[in-house]
Amino acid sequence: MPELPEVETAARDLAAHVGGARIAALQHLDWPRLIAPLDPEGFGAAIKGQVIQRVSRRAKWLLLELSGGLTLAVHLRMSGSLFVPRPEERVDAHTRLVLALSDGRTLHFRDVRKFGRMRLLDAAGLAALDAAHGPEPLADAFTPACLKGILRGRTTRIKPLLLDQSLIAGIGNIYADEALWHSQLHPERPADSLRANEVQRLHEAIRFVLDKAIRLRGSTLRDYRTGTGESGENQDHFLVYGRTGAPCGRCHTALIRCVVAQRGTHLCPHCQTLPPARGSARTATPRAR
DNA sequence: CATTACCTGCAA
């Protein structure tokens, strides 16, 4: 799932709904690896009675700051969601963990594929998590010059670079494809081959697609839910992701799907072209006709 | 850089 806009939406909802709430107990856990290396007893003891003082996001991590000084860091990975369900909502087969709150409500972690993880971090652990990630693309500090600096000297293809959390935080497969379409860049362009105006376009596109997705409360393809258990709306606004064969919104050419760095990749073959590699002009095999 | 692993469900 869950890329920056989805995690941001969940964080904002949870801040509004469980900020200040007290955790009464670990009520349900059916996937112990979720909280490893702690065992259910140790985890339960550590969170019992803690007040959720603040909820925030760093990269694709949800951060629940607890009154005792520890932070419950939650990564949703592919199919996780963390939400306060409506009172009548039941624990289903994919609900991996339930925290009982002292006001009678519950906080559900649901995760079909069981890839999600929770960790209890002290200040040093939190600092390490922060240091492992690149800048937040929606922060003021993320300027075109900042992006240019990240690309400089890197010969890797631009799409996998955008997915590298240690370089830029929070972009995943959907928003990488969307941002590259908006900036009319081929996903296999070498990162350091972008001209100044292309870097500028990419910078603007990244911020545009992420901001728009947050305004629409994230994208729900299958499993993602906001912090209140609702679906997002942004999936109805994709320009390329998952739209193979549909007409490009700029030129009406049929969009294509290919694989780049082992990830399904969607693009317009007319708007997003790969310039000939340097030196290949004279050596390339002439095409037919 | 690519492959495999981690998991489950769903559509072709």
Add this chain to the structure above:
DNA sequence: TTGCAGGTAATG
């Protein structure tokens, strides 16, 4: 039955 899915870590 096969391939694919919003992510990432481990391993050649």
